[in-house]
Amino acid sequence: MFEGFGSSKRRKVVTATDNEQSKPWVEKYRPKSLDDVTAQDHAVNVLRKTLGSNNLPHMLFYGPPGTGKTSAILALTRELFGPELTKSRVLELNASDERGISIVREKVKNFARLTVSKPSKEALEKYPCPPYKIIILDEADSMTADAQSALRRTMETYSSVTRFCLICNYVTRIIDPLASRCSKFRFRALDVSNAIDRLTYIAEKESVQCEDGVLNRVLDISGGDMRKAITLLQSAYKHNGYENTSKISIQDIEELSGIVPTSIVQELIERVAQKDVDALTEYVHSFMKSGWSATSVVGQVHDHYVTNEEYSTDFKNKVSWILFDTDSKLNNGTNEHIQLLNLLIHISRVL
Known part of the structure; x- marks a missing residue:
């Protein structure tokens, strides 16, 4: 009886191919090696040279999101240690983890002080396997100032067996004592x-x-x-x-x-050019009832007026200030309907 019951509950075997197909494309097509990282020639060339030596400095990767910062360091660790040794030699912490001073004192420090295990003969034949570990702190600009201060001493003390790679979008949020201990690599947006x-x-x-x-x-x-x-x-x-x-x-x-279609933005621009406040007010009312985002409109209106060569420099300067003021108010949580109407009326007055 039990045998029959168990056989009716057989689990489907999930193959490696199924796992690969179910991955998000961002992970599925993430660069597997430094050669796959595109448009970041300076950083890739320097990192590639480290593959032939044990002289890897602490690193600071910074630049806009989605430009390959995390992919580059993960590709480097994969080429340095191989898939098996990477599990014990690399610690990756993201902003989703707690990033206060307690984590630096406990988790990061404990991993940094560990001695490096000797790689197997098979691993040495395929990969350089240098005698150090790598700690990756993704989105390091979200760490508290206290945590960053605690980290600088850890970097110095265990530099013989551990290298740090800090990744951030805004390098100005990394304290100077920490930034000065790292080689900086700027990742620019892909052309x-x-x-x-x-x-x-x-x-x-x-x-x-x-x-x-x-x-x-x-x-x-x-x-x-x-x-x-x-x-x-x-x-x-x-x-x-x-x-x-x-x-x-x-x-x-x-x-x-989620952006506003180009045809609707063009109609909005035409209404502004007519300079009829009552008609513009009525149009904005129906526009907001359609569920469009005022924040998206601000960006698209900016692209139309500021990047368009048909308008004068003086007009672009005035519109830029109006857009800046509206964007600031929207980010502070003001009413979208009122701010969009205010933006369009002010632009119509300076046309």
């Missing part, structure tokens, strides 16, 4: 050609069919964030349906990204 090549490669691998201009629109919306671009492409693919043979359109991308 259009590199980003398009990567998105095209992923689209081909996943059999994604896109209309002309879709990948360029994905990059425009993501603002140089490759992680955001890949996630948006995957969302559009899922929304379109795996079995659907129709191509992903620019309209699909705009709807999924």
